Amino acid sequence: MENLSRLCIHTVTTKPWGIEEAAREYAQAGVRGISVWRETLAGRNIVQTGNMLRDAGLTIVSHVRGGFFPAMSAGERQAAIDDNLRMIDETAALGAPLMVLVCGAHPGLALEEARRQIQEGIAAILPHAQACGVRLGIEPLHPMYADSRSAINTLAQANDMAEALASDYLGVVYDVYHLWWDPDLESETGRCAAGGNLLAFHVCDWKTPTEDLLLDRGLMGEGCINLRQIRGWVETAGYGGFVEVEIFSKKYWAMDQKAFLDLIIAAYRSNV
Amino acid sequence: MENLSRLCIHTVTTKPWGIEEAAREYAQAGVRGISVWRETLAGRNIVQTGNMLRDAGLTIVSHVRGGFFPAMSAGERQAAIDDNLRMIDETAALGAPLMVLVCGAHPGLALEEARRQIQEGIAAILPHAQACGVRLGIEPLHPMYADSRSAINTLAQANDMAEALASDYLGVVYDVYHLWWDPDLESETGRCAAGGNLLAFHVCDWKTPTEDLLLDRGLMGEGCINLRQIRGWVETAGYGGFVEVEIFSKKYWAMDQKAFLDLIIAAYRSNV
Numbered sequence: 001m002e003n004l005s006r007l008c009i010h011t012v013t014t015k016p017w018g019i020e021e022a023a024r025e026y027a028q029a030g031v032r033g034i035s036v037w038r039e040t041l042a043g044r045n046i047v048q049t050g051n052m053l054r055d056a057g058l059t060i061v062s063h064v065r066g067g068f069f070p071a072m073s074a075g076e077r078q079a080a081i082d083d084n085l086r087m088i089d090e091t092a093a094l095g096a097p098l099m100v101l102v103c104g105a106h107p108g109l110a111l112e113e114a115r116r117q118i119q120e121g122i123a124a125i126l127p128h129a130q131a132c133g134v135r136l137g138i139e140p141l142h143p144m145y146a147d148s149r150s151a152i153n154t155l156a157q158a159n160d161m162a163e164a165l166a167s168d169y170l171g172v173v174y175d176v177y178h179l180w181w182d183p184d185l186e187s188e189t190g191r192c193a194a195g196g197n198l199l200a201f202h203v204c205d206w207k208t209p210t211e212d213l214l215l216d217r218g219l220m221g222e223g224c225i226n227l228r229q230i231r232g233w234v235e236t237a238g239y240g241g242f243v244e245v246e247i248f249s250k251k252y253w254a255m256d257q258k259a260f261l262d263l264i265i266a267a268y269r270s271n272v
Numbered sequence: 273m274e275n276l277s278r279l280c281i282h283t284v285t286t287k288p289w290g291i292e293e294a295a296r297e298y299a300q301a302g303v304r305g306i307s308v309w310r311e312t313l314a315g316r317n318i319v320q321t322g323n324m325l326r327d328a329g330l331t332i333v334s335h336v337r338g339g340f341f342p343a344m345s346a347g348e349r350q351a352a353i354d355d356n357l358r359m360i361d362e363t364a365a366l367g368a369p370l371m372v373l374v375c376g377a378h379p380g381l382a383l384e385e386a387r388r389q390i391q392e393g394i395a396a397i398l399p400h401a402q403a404c405g406v407r408l409g410i411e412p413l414h415p416m417y418a419d420s421r422s423a424i425n426t427l428a429q430a431n432d433m434a435e436a437l438a439s440d441y442l443g444v445v446y447d448v449y450h451l452w453w454d455p456d457l458e459s460e461t462g463r464c465a466a467g468g469n470l471l472a473f474h475v476c477d478w479k480t481p482t483e484d485l486l487l488d489r490g491l492m493g494e495g496c497i498n499l500r501q502i503r504g505w506v507e508t509a510g511y512g513g514f515v516e517v518e519i520f521s522k523k524y525w526a527m528d529q530k531a532f533l534d535l536i537i538a539a540y541r542s543n544v
Contacts, residue, residue, distance in 0.1 A: 107480040107496035111453065144416040146453035147480045147496045153453055181383065181418035181425055208379040208419045210485060224379035224419045 001243070001272050008033025008061045008242035009264065010202075011040045014257045019049060027056040029261055033242040035062040036094060038087065050095040061242045062137070062173075062200060063091040067101035069121030070114040070151065077117060080104070084125045092132040098199055099129070100137050100173050105151040114151035119161055122170065130169040137173035137199045138162060144213055145178075155179055155188040162197045174234065175202035175246065177217060180225040186233050193237030201234055203227060203272060204247045217247045219263055221271030231272065243272055273515070273544050280305025280333045280514035281536065282474075283312045286529045287520075291321060299328040301533055305514040307334040308366060310359060322367040333514045334409070334445075334472060335363040339373035341393030342386040342423065349389060352376070356397045364404040370471055371401070372409050372445050377423040386423035391433055394442065402441040409445035409471045410434060416485055417450075427451055427460040434469045446506065447474035447518065449489060452497040458505050465509030473506055475499060475544055476519045489519045491535055493543030503544065515544055 001007075009031055011022050019040045026034055034053055041049060053060055066087045071077045091099045103118040105111070122136065129136050140158040141150035152158050158172045172192050179185055192198045205223030210216050220227055231243070245264055252260050273279075281303055283294050291312045298306055306325055313321060325332055338359045343349045363371045375390040377383070394408065401408050412430040413422035424430050430444045444464050451457055464470045477495030482488050492499055503515070517536055524532050 110498055110501070111455070142415065143453040144414065144482075144485075147478055147482070154455070157455055181415040183383070183426070183429055206419055210416075210419070213416075213482060213485060226382055229382070 002269055004030045004265065004268070005032055006241070006243050007031050007265070007268055008035055008059070008244040010035040010037065010064060010244060010246040012037045012064070013245055013247045013264070014261065015253050017257050019044070020052065023053050023056045023058060025258060025261055027058055029265060031265070032057075032059055033061040033244065034058045035064055035244050035246070036060060036096065037064045038090070041090065041094070046090055046093040050093065054095070059242070060094060060096045061244060062098040062100050063087070063094055063096040064100040065102045065139070066099050068104035070104045070106045070109050070117040072106060072108055077121065081121055081124045084121070085128050088125060088129050088132050088134050091134045096134070098135045098137050100139055100200070102139055102141060103150045103152045105146055105148055107147050111146065111151045118151060119164065122161070122165060126165065126167055126170060130167065135169050135171060135199060137171050139173035139175060140178055142178040154182055154184070155192060156184060159188060159192050159195065159197065163195060171197035171199035173200040173202065174198060176225050176227060176230050177202070177204050177206060180206065180230065185230070189233045190237050193234070193239055198234065198237065198239050200244060201239060201241065202244045202246045204245065212250065215248045215250045217249050219247065219267040220245070221267050227272055243268070274541055276302045276537065276540070277304055278513070278515050279303050279537070279540055280307055280331070280516040282307040282309065282336060282516060282518040284309045284336070285517055285519045285536070286533065287525050288529050291316070292324065295325050295328045295330060297530065297533055299330055301537055303537070304329070304331055305333040305516065306330045307336055307516055307518070308332060308368065309336045310362070313362065313366070318362055318365040322365065326367070331514070332366060332368045333516060334370040334372050335359070335366055335368040336372040337374045337411075338371050340376035342376045342378045342381050342389040344378060344380055349393065353393055353396045356393070357400050360397060360401050360404050360406050363406045368406070370407045370409050372411055372472070374411055374413065375422045375424045377418055377420055379419050383418065383423045390423060391436065394433070394437060398437065398439055398442060402439065407441050407443060407471060409443050411445035411447060412450055414450040426454055426456070427464060428456060431460060431464050431467065431469065435467060440468075443469040443471035445472040445474065446470060448497050448499060448502050449474070449476050449478060452478060452502065457502070461505045462509050465506070465511055470506065470509060470511050472516060473511060473513065474516045474518045476517065484522065487520045487522045489521050491519065491539040492517070493539050499544055515540070
């Protein structure tokens, strides 16, 4: 997309930058949205940081990432819920409309049990999210993260859970990196949007070879994901919100981040 | 399982051993089945190697691995079909009843097109497989291999394709490493067996963390896969064939392979 008005970048994408530098550089480059990783706020006044971002001309798209509900003991599960409640407060203080949930998994727990605990955890924090005017977004993660990061691994599962908990304050965060391989993606995309649950759209690419399970994501156009086709499905279904660039990459983090930001914008223009 | 009568090992699991040494060591340790990787036969007379394995008291369970049908040009696709036809001949010469298919994918091809080419490729070789008395087994691969190894990533997709091509000489190879995360696994396992398509059962484990996308599989019990539950589904569905240990691991290949074989047998006894 030549026009940058829907371009959002996740602070983790340019991890070496502090949030002040990210805000300045994004805004100067014409980026309009920012998704703020929680770690980026450490040691900052959150209300003032939100104001700083808006003063820079940026829209705060989401606060990333809560969740991680499943655990081996009731005490740990309660601690996760408490931490998510605090993060909802922080999200409201920041002025972000959406908090992204990486739902969690534990290698010692059966997936069915992890999913039960996830649903229980979301149900426990949903009233507070609603009271704070913060929406929660379930992000299904690629099946290669089912051991320890999320037991929600397809868009169908995220749709199921969002529909089961049926709330205007709960929906789905859609990331092409996690979902591109799914043979049911087109139909589940329609279902997600039709239910009012398609809250966010994340892009990057899948490289061949991928050398690290977590930190080797590619720039849009660098890999095999059919981004145009998937964006078509998402937009046909009615989504018109921000397109968020979320890339974890040891290779790109090692670069000069201004040069990397130029690459992101060029890739967005040519390949999204 | 205490009893080793259903234990089969893939030659790639003990990659440092030549097939003669593998046969000797497996048989001496009480292993009853062997699945032969094609590379292991390089430079051997295949008929004599099959006889050598049977003389050692081993059942040849499968010949691994054909497939890799999708390609960017018609010439390359025909070359893949020709190579699969040769491998069917080799499988018959070896005296193996089953040839495993890793179906293929290409980062430059849309998944839908790759799947179409896979179905076309299998259809092209199926008559020769039938003429040779060799069954073909579609092995669905984990979604993390959808870029370059297989566009068939769930048991449902493998069932769909086996049912579409409906032949007594085509079925599915079921590997827990690829399938364990799937929320539909129990029902699709029943469907697979009910259709007469459950031809083989592979085991290993998924480690946390997994440090390499290809070569960091774990021994049974070392990871998060609920092997007992999945074996229960498979056997309830009617499968009673070999349980095949297929582990690719730089770590285990670096070990003394006799000591590794002892670990495999202990893990099979305790955790399968």
